[in-house]
Amino acid sequence: MYKPIRKSFFDVPVLELAENLVGQYIVHEQTEGLLVARIVETEAYHGPEDRAAHSFSNRPTKRTEIMFGAAGSVYTYQMHTHTLMNVVAGPIGTPHAVLIRAAEPVEGFEQMKENRGNKLKMTDWTNGPGKLSKALDVTMDYYGQHWTDKPLFIAEGPETVEIMKGPRVGIGNSEEAVYYPWRFFEKDNSYVSKYRA
DNA sequence: TCGTAGATTTTCT
């Protein structure tokens, strides 16, 4: 059985949290059954010092205000037609967050397959931020909830994994920030999104 | 298999 992780798990610097999140489980309880995926890829967003973050040199807005909230809050964000999942980090008032980029399906295969479409390869279900939230059926409804609250929570994974790090992906013209090695992913896992530096 | 362009919606200027 899956249990929400201890709250103090989120009470660390954002870079540390991003690294610690790799290997943990995302659990989504639904009436149809359990959806579980193991996180294999994350990216840290370092608020005011990070040109790529939504919160860079901006006051809180409707979109980003939850980033200034308590560590462990759920920050969902819509990009084009897709939803992205984030974990808020840092104490209240510091806009840090970790983007969950990819995960490996653990339970609820039938449900995920249905959410993503029957014809796709299994590795295409969750190997990207937008795909992942669609496979797990995560929507803006969870904006502002906490990652230890059901039905959507993070559970501690049983295994320790080998973690690699590298430059982030998909942030375009953010000048020097593009090269910060703030992306963490599990070594040799085929569910890590295919983009490489 | 790889690279490029278009999609489509919310938020901000």
Place this chain on the structure above:
DNA sequence: GAAAATCTACGAC
């Protein structure tokens, strides 16, 4: 009106 922490289709090799 423009841009965005992306995905998918489609044409070239």
